Amino acid sequence: MKERMRHLTLTGLLLAAILVSVGCDTGHRFVKKTEFKDGETIVITFAGPVDEAWAKEKANYAVYEEPDPDILLPIKEISLSPDRTKVTLSFDDGLNTRQAHVLKTKEMLSEGRSQGTAILTVKKLYFGLLLSIFIGAMVVNNFVFTKYLGLCVFFGTSQRKATAVGMGITFTIVIVFAAMMAWALYQFVLKPFQLTFLNIVVFIGLVSLSVQAVDTILRKVNPALFKAFGVYLVLVIANCIAIAVPLILADNEYTGPESFMLALGAGLGFLVALFLMSSARERLELANVPPSFRGLPIAFIVAGLFALAFLGFSGMSIH
Amino acid sequence: MDPALIKLALGGLAVLGCIGLFFGIGLGLAAHKFAIQINPKVEEVIEVLAGAQ
Numbered sequence: 001m002k003e004r005m006r007h008l009t010l011t012g013l014l015l016a017a018i019l020v021s022v023g024c025d026t027g028h029r030f031v032k033k034t035e036f037k038d039g040e041t042i043v044i045t046f047a048g049p050v051d052e053a054w055a056k057e058k059a060n061y062a063v064y065e066e067p068d069p070d071i072l073l074p075i076k077e078i079s080l081s082p083d084r085t086k087v088t089l090s091f092d093d094g095l096n097t098r099q100a101h102v103l104k105t106k107e108m109l110s111e112g113r114s115q116g117t118a119i120l121t122v123k124k125l126y127f128g129l130l131l132s133i134f135i136g137a138m139v140v141n142n143f144v145f146t147k148y149l150g151l152c153v154f155f156g157t158s159q160r161k162a163t164a165v166g167m168g169i170t171f172t173i174v175i176v177f178a179a180m181m182a183w184a185l186y187q188f189v190l191k192p193f194q195l196t197f198l199n200i201v202v203f204i205g206l207v208s209l210s211v212q213a214v215d216t217i218l219r220k221v222n223p224a225l226f227k228a229f230g231v232y233l234v235l236v237i238a239n240c241i242a243i244a245v246p247l248i249l250a251d252n253e254y255t256g257p258e259s260f261m262l263a264l265g266a267g268l269g270f271l272v273a274l275f276l277m278s279s280a281r282e283r284l285e286l287a288n289v290p291p292s293f294r295g296l297p298i299a300f301i302v303a304g305l306f307a308l309a310f311l312g313f314s315g316m317s318i319h
Numbered sequence: 320m321d322p323a324l325i326k327l328a329l330g331g332l333a334v335l336g337c338i339g340l341f342f343g344i345g346l347g348l349a350a351h352k353f354a355i356q357i358n359p360k361v362e363e364v365i366e367v368l369a370g371a372q
Contacts, residue, residue, distance in 0.1 A: 189338065195331045202335070209342050213349060220353035 030108060030115040034122045036097045041090045042122050044103070046110070049084035054109040056080065061089060066100040066121070073101075097124050130261045133254075137265025143241045144273035145303075145310035150241040154273065155299055157232065164278035167232040168271025172264070174236045175245060178210040179263030182246035183256060196250070203246040211237050241266055276306060 033045040042063065054060060056078050063073045077090045095101065100123035108115040143149045157167040182203050190196050215233050218226045226233075236242060245266050249259040280302050289298050 185338070189334065193330060193334050194327060195334060198331060198335065202338070205339070205342075209346065212346060216346070216349050216353050220355055 028116075028118040028120060030110070031118055031120055034103060034120050036095060036101075036122060036124055037088070039097050040094050041088050042095070042101065042103065044087045044089070044120070046085045046087070046108075048110050050080075050087070051109040051112070052080060052084065055084070055087050060106045062104040063089065063091075064102055065096065066102055069102070098129065130257055133258055134261040134265040137262050138269040138272065139310075140313045140316050142269045142273060142310050142313075143244065143266055144270060145307040146314065147244070148307075149244050150239045150270060151303075153235055153239045154270075154277065154303075155296065157235070158274050158277040158299070159281055161275070161278045161282060163232070164274040165271070166228060166230070167235065168267070168274045170229045170232045171236050171239065171242075171270055172267025174207075174210055174214055174233070175242055175267045175270075176260065176263045177214065178207045178242060179245050179249060179259055179266075180256070181210060182206050183249055183254065183259040186246070186250045199247065199250050200243070203243055203250075206246065207242045208237050239270075241270060273306070277303065280306075 030047050031044060032047050033043075035043050037043050058075050058078065061075060061078075063075065064071055065073075073095070074092045075089050076092045079088045079090075080086070081088075100121055103118075103120045103122055105118045105120070107117055137143070141147065144151070144154050153167065153171075158164050185202060185206065186196070186199060190199055190202065211233060215226075218229070218233075245263050248254075249262055254262060277299075281299060284298055284302065293301070
């Protein structure tokens, strides 16, 4: 128990250290921190008070997205905090916070003394980005309820809670496996050989390949688990989320960790959808449903209601 | 036909062929390595039994 606690504390400390080092590393001794706020503004925290005349001058700042140094983003307004250490830059158009931004300042003046020029990068915390991809795939853009993908397997296996959970877990494992292979193949084979137009063919092959591989290996390594998965393992091939995830990660040029989070989110989102649906359908069997609606029709109506509920998440994002 | 396109098509064929071969051999080896013995009598007995459900 004690050992476990120590492990946990150590892991926590390590994570905190990484977060702190990622969040504060600006590369200039006079600038303590640069960060995005509310998706529209950039906040610069200085180590000491800066001169108001200098801080309020728009020509002193140049901001652009890292890949496009030619396109300077127009600054709308500059505000200075009362203790003159925090400058908030707001922009005409919203910022694309997924992209790292470069902020160049002209010679900074503090109490009449020069602190030199600075070239700073502003970027979202990487953990935040990963988390937002994960939550986005799992809840906000749930593949079943907002994109209507994988419906045949969804209706086929959501009659019993036990089968629903079994299918969800199997699917999560296979999708993570397939998505990581799809990412590697796309980044290191298809793109260098300019064969990205073939990605649908390749990804379909990869999904069936990973299902076959998991099937073969699991049959030998863990027969009990294999028996528990039963027919669902093969059913994963028929699920179109398994092809949507590789296509999405290829379209958005996701990196390895981002692809992993997307696949994990998609799999767990499917699990959540299946679990919710099976819980509702188990109750439905006891309910007094008109004969013409019994079975699949009422299931479709319930799925529609779930989709409406999930619409409440739409547009949410994590800053 | 533009020779560059022909080159791309042939290159694509070659690359995809290699990927297919690679994974095919990989799956084959895996199937060999993780092969399990199934008693042929199990199948025979199931065959003889009544099949309904």
